[in-house]
Amino acid sequence: MSLSMSKRRAWLLAVAAGGLAVVGCGSSGSTVGVTPTSVTFGTHQPLTGPAAPGYSEIAPASIAFFKYVNAHGGVWGRKINLIVKNDEYNPTQTVNVVHQLVLQEKVFGIFEGLGTPTHTKVVGFLNSEKVPDLFVASGCPCWDNGAEHPYTFGWQPNYTIEGKILGQYIAQHFAGKKVGVLYQNDDFGNGGLAGIRDEVPSKDIVATQPYEPGTTTLAAQITAIKSAGAEVLVDFTVPIYTAIGQLTAFTLGYTPQLVVSSVGIDPTTVAALLKTISKGKASGTALIEGAITTNYLPSSTETSNPWIALFRRIHSEYDPGTPFDGNTVYGMATAYTLVQALKAAGKNLTREAIVKAVEEGGKSWSGPGLVPFRYTKTQHGGYGGAEIGRVEGGKIVLSGKPLLTEPTAGTPITPYTGSQPAPPTGGVPSE
Amino acid sequence: MRALARVGAVRAAVVVLLAALAFGAVSSLVGEYRDLQLADGAYYFAALIGLSVLIGFGGKISLGHGAFMAVGAYAVALLVADEHWPLVGALAAATAVSALVGAVLGAAASRLQGPYLAGVTLTLAVALPQIGNRFPETLGGENGLVIDPPAPPSFLGSSFPPQRYLAWIAGLGALAALFFIYNMTRSGAGRALRAVRDDEVAAALCGCHVGRTQTVAFVLSAACAGLGGGLATVVLQLAQPGAFPLELSLRIFAAAVIGGVGSLWGAFWAAALLVLLPNWSHDIAQSLSLSGNVAANLPLAIYGVMLIVAMLLWPGGIQAGLRQLSGLLKRAYSSRHSVTQSNPAK
Amino acid sequence: MTQFIDLTLSGISNGAIYAAVALALVLIWRATRIVNFAQGAMLMITTYIAAALVEAGNPYWLALVVAVAAGLVFGALTELVLIRRVESAPPINAVIVTLGLLVFLEALAGMIWSDTPRAFPAAFSIQGYEVGHTRILFSPNSTFIVCVVALVALALGALFRYTSLGLKLRAAAFAPEVARLLGVRVGRMFTIGWALAAGVGALAGALVAPSTFVGPSNFDPILIFAFTAAVLGGLESPLGAIVGGVLIGLVLSYVSGYEGEALAPLAALAMLLLTLMLRPTGIFAASRERRV
Incomplete structure (x- = not known):
């Protein structure tokens, strides 16, 4: 130091x-955190504690991508550094480490700070200090407020957008069936539930059951949903609770049509948790087979996708020994967007320049995303939609029809007609 | 008797004034981040000083003081954000509300022996912050409540760092707790507490009301923790369930014991540990360039080992250890001194 | 009605796990007057060992036996290496030492096995029994859990009541000085108490792991409610641990089911407080002890 x-x-x-x-x-x-040969970002991540599983893989994946870019000359001659601080998903720690990063480590900006309850507590500070707060790793609508928080940008689709797209699918394909919702009692679950309510007729929603992250059992929730007669079970859960919920449903002999948000269905993670039930009588993926989900990035299991091939290559070279799953793809894809932003900000990198670059160019950046970003001067939300997918043979098979919508209630869901481009030669964004 | 009390109050005032001067001087010399650390240390100190009295003088174990901090934190957040109370009023109210919750629990606690009280307070630490999740409309659910950062008053000048202002607010709160507790421990109430801790039967025979004395200790410590939590809300501008996990309660309990219970200096060491240790252990882990899992968990491992080693090395806490050390040094010094005198040729 | 039945059944099978861990806490309390906060982390380590064995292709039962054996050794070692040094210090020091051990073991597990939880097999089918046209929330594996916990409790009860080892254990715990004079090797009794407790804990860990998965901090909530259960039942009493465990399991299950999970711990606290107001040392308090 x-x-x-x-x-x-x-x-x-x-x-x-x-x-x-x-x-x-x-x-x-004159810009803090920038030298002619380097630019330094900081981030807060849950590296230990109950929120660490899965999420602790994201920052290492981003760093792997930066190492790859650095090995290929960096951006405008600058190597990208990322200082990772562990906040244990405790907002007190988040405030502490973000102050440390900004005031003591003098980082240029904060990148993919993870979590809503955590990151909401530093948004005010980062904006009053005019520190770029790029690509928050959470789908809270709260990042999407360019007027109040000009330096903060979201990245992944708003949870409500995802809920609406899932809700529309339910309304169209399972019309008239009774729907039960299991959701994490935070903005992720509540945002998703709001999206479902927006699309599914309220008479069809027969049970909505929250759980508190940290619980060891979902018996109360699943029995309530089962006894309400739900034929469709919607999960706004993190992977471990998707697994616990499906185990409980299995015990109860309850087999509704499963619909899971992209957060909770990463097949690698969930199947690993479910693989040993009943001594192989049901295989790991059997309990999530046929589940409907969405994605805004290609699935980690889709080996033929050129983006996944690129990320796998980088992963095996710079982050070996860790699993390659949805979190890895997430970390690399956000890192890719940051590199795009740094490219667009130009050689004279300033905090204002990178904010302007995202606001003015972000909407047209193509990359691993299946849909475009929503970035404008006032809209600081990330991806504007997602694509319906289905778990088949332990892999997510996407429908090939990406959808776009706004998080506000009542706005229509429209198809996105553009297609995903192949990664640039060499894998480093050129724009 | 009254004269004695007045002497005590004057002494307390002098101690607090010296502490205030030291705090003000340090906060003016250091940078913005260190100011924030001072602020953190100050709110921890307010919470720890009460806990230290409860354990050291009351002889009670509480594993749930994080819950009282949560009560104070939510009280300040609600009063400042929704009711637009001034900070001082909100902090006073937070202290009072936590004292009230402490009184309810303390009445029961006074009858309970060590591990039974530990069980009750542990369950309290788990149960209380979760209430925020049940009433998201008023308490903000998992995301909790946010308040605006207090702006430094204009007479401090426009370039006065906001972090230093936070440090001063938290420092003043901590000094108020110090003044109060310093007075209390040197008054009849303090003597009664010590008498009850050392021998309940003997104290009762001497006219001490055992149950009431222990309840008072519990209420006091809860009030201090509530003040600490309220100050934390001012410093961090947040009140939410995730900020007051069981782990916080256990951490402040462990820090209080390692600092040295029943001593004001002990609470000081404890607060310093709580603020500095996480950064130190993180820096050590970073400097070793280890693989992901090892590096991420090393600070925790260091913390765990430190708890064990500290208890084995200094069973009475850091403060007792230092006293022992200074005793040793004095003896070593005086013996060397005598050697020098008897052997002037050297 | 079916929901009530399911909540009851789930409360009982969860309660059995709380009971088993509470039993471990009671064993250690009786042996050394220490509340072992590292219990949850110790059983986490032994369950990881079992999980590693299963993943390497070994049969479940072998993994279970090795986990329990590892628990016995681990418990004995902990007492010999760490606890012995703080047994004569104020009780609060031992609490801090076990807290330190808890933190250290969780960090160690994170270093070795990462923070990502892994699966653990169940001994028997987890598919619920079919009653009428529906399956209930109670499977052959739940039956196994409840029976094992009941058997362990009975075996420990018999050990304390009918064997000379049990008598020595009790003597060493209640009156170490007298016991020493009578030729009981008190230190060894303490070690045996810790070993037994950690063995029971290891068993509980392997029993609950199929439904909570194995992760560094996955067993923390279980330790918390097991401690509540042990205090509720009375720290002196193995029977109290069992009753306390099942009561806590039921209360948590009912309140989660009908009132929402966020208030479940508060209900447990209310039950604990009310009980302790009436009986300050738990339901099955040994009232003799106060008079001695």
């Missing part, structure tokens, strides 16, 4: 000695 400080100071002295010309043209040297 003190080493890097003294280095930076030495470098600043060198600039001062080098003459006023550099300062005069608004050099990147």
